[in-house]
Amino acid sequence: MRVCLEGGYHVLDESTMYISDQRPTAKQLWKQPVGILEVGILGAQGLLPMKMKDGRGSTDAYCVAKYGQKWVRTRTIMETFNPRWNEQYTWEVYDPCTVITLGVFDNSHLGGNSGGGSNAGRDARIGKVRIRLSTLEAHRTYTHSYPLLVLHPHALKKMGELQLAIRFTTLSLANMIYIYGQPLLPKMHYLHPFTVNQVDNLRYQAMNIVARRLGRAEPPLRKEVVEYMLDVDSHMWSMRRSKANFFRIMSLVSGMVAIGQWFGSVCYWKNPITSVLVHILFLILVWYPELILPTLCFYMFLVGLWNYRYRPRYPPHMDTKLSWAESVNPDELDEEFDTFPTCRPHDVVRMRYDRLRSVAGRIQTVVGDIATQGERFESLLGWRDPRATSLFIVFCVCAAVVLYATPFRxxxxxGGLYYLRHPRFRSKLPSVPSSFFKRLTARTDSLL
Incomplete structure (x- = not known):
């Protein structure tokens, strides 16, 4: 039997969305570092009591930081809601587009703790902070307090604030610029890529290996701490996360919708001055087509300069509105914290299943509409409707002759003046191309 250990891959123990290390396993393939990350864990303030000790609330807090393969842990400050650690740690940075994760926990293994309940003997999570290094300006020290937010089965709670001092120092600006054009993962991931199931299985095994290794450290990091830092449950179904991702897409689409509405107002002359200016710009670009790309690039340059004044002053952190955590339904939270397989009563599971079916039905309808439009486009030349295909190919021949004989300008x-024509020359009925496209056949009539 021959065993081959391929060191050209990077086995992920965390999600690629907030990965902290992209280097291959083999140290011989490592590049030189491009910067130094210095993190000062100053302290925390306003922590909530996590357990009862001698008849009163108490918290024994410590902080864990993870970046790349290096995990660090501060000392535990006993019986205080405002611990001060004042500890500094340093990491070598090989890629600026990475994330450092810091978590605060309550130590339940010191003293005569009497937490009780199902979490007795487990270090309770107080909160977590993620900071992307690419959002940090080089050679600048950021001193800021970050809220520690935790979702509980009943509501979102602010558990306190974590005070950090962070500085990212670049060693070579040329290497930093060069990194932005390189692949995210080592080249073996692209030459012989893993399947999705293999990546998930490797990530689960890597998490277990890391948990066992850190469990033997002194002081040990327990498995629940490692799982929380690595977000091992991020792949589980959550109605809240689904809503958050849906509204993320809607926020992206809203920009294009706003541009379309503005252009529609130009076409319908709701603001005559703007419509006249757009007509003048259009005529200039048609008469001098070589100015189209320079104008577009210069416009993006001006937009970037304008947005510079709105840049974040501190690195972004957990956004409760983006996460859809402030107005989440209590039953949806209970579903998110449910075990797998479920342990809830049958009537609750049936209600959630029916709700999931209704959501999936809407998604099914949207996916079906997208497929219908694609099949209509495909049927233009597919002869599913012989008359429509005949009309389209005859139109293509005529258009080819006209476009060949007519200058592009x-x-x-x-075409531009026709599209920008005044509303008195417009009809409220759909255009001929739109009506023709909607009459094309799709495969929906073949579905059972």
Whole structure:
């Protein structure tokens, strides 16, 4: 039997969305570091009591930081809601587009703790902070307090604040710029890529190996701490996360919708001055087409300069509105914290299943509409409707002859002026191309 250990891969123990290390396993393939990350864990303030000790609330807090393969842990400050650690740690940075994760926990293994309940003997999570290094300006020290937010089965709670001092120092600006053009993962991931199931299985095994290794350290990091830092449950179903991702997509689409609405107002002359200016710009670009790309690039340059004044002053942190955690339904939270397989009563599971079916039905309808539009486009040349395909290919021949004989400037000028025409020359009925496209056949009639 021959065993081959391929060191050209990077086995992930965390999600690629907030990965902290992209280097291959083999040290011989490591590049030189591009910077130094210095983190000062100053302290925390306003922590909530995590357990009862001698008849009163108490918290024995410590902080854990993880970046790359290096994990660090502060000392435990006993019986205080405002611990001061004042400890500093340093990491070598090989890629600026990475994330450092810091978590605060309550030590339940010191003293005569009497937490009780199902979490007795487990270090309770107080909160977590993620900071992406690419959001840090080089050679600048950030001193800021970050809220520690934790989702509980009943509500979102602010458990306190973590005070940090962070500085990212670049060693070579040229290497930093060069990194931005390189692949995210080592080249073996692209030459012989893993399947999705293999990546998930390797990540689960890597997490267990890391948990066992850190459990033997002094002082030990327990498995629940490692799981919380690595977000091992991020793949589980959550209605809250689904809503958050949906509204993320909607926020992206809203920008394009706003541009479309603005252009529609230009076409319908709701603001005559703006419509006249757009007409003048259009005529200039048609007459001098070589100015189209420079104008577009210069416009993006001006937008970037304008947005510079709105840049974040401190590195972004957990956003409760983005996470849809402030107005989440209590039953949806209970579903998110449910075990797998479920341990809830049958009537609750049936209600959640029916709700999931309704959500999946809407998604099914949207996916079906997208497939219908794609199949209509495909049927233009697919002869599913012989008459429609005949009309389209005849139109293509005529358009080819006209476009060959007519200068491009004339075609662009006529098409643009027709699209920007005044509302009195418009009809409220759909256009001929739109009506023709909607009459094309799709495969929906073949579905059972």
């Amino acid at each position: 004339v075609v662009a000028l006529v």
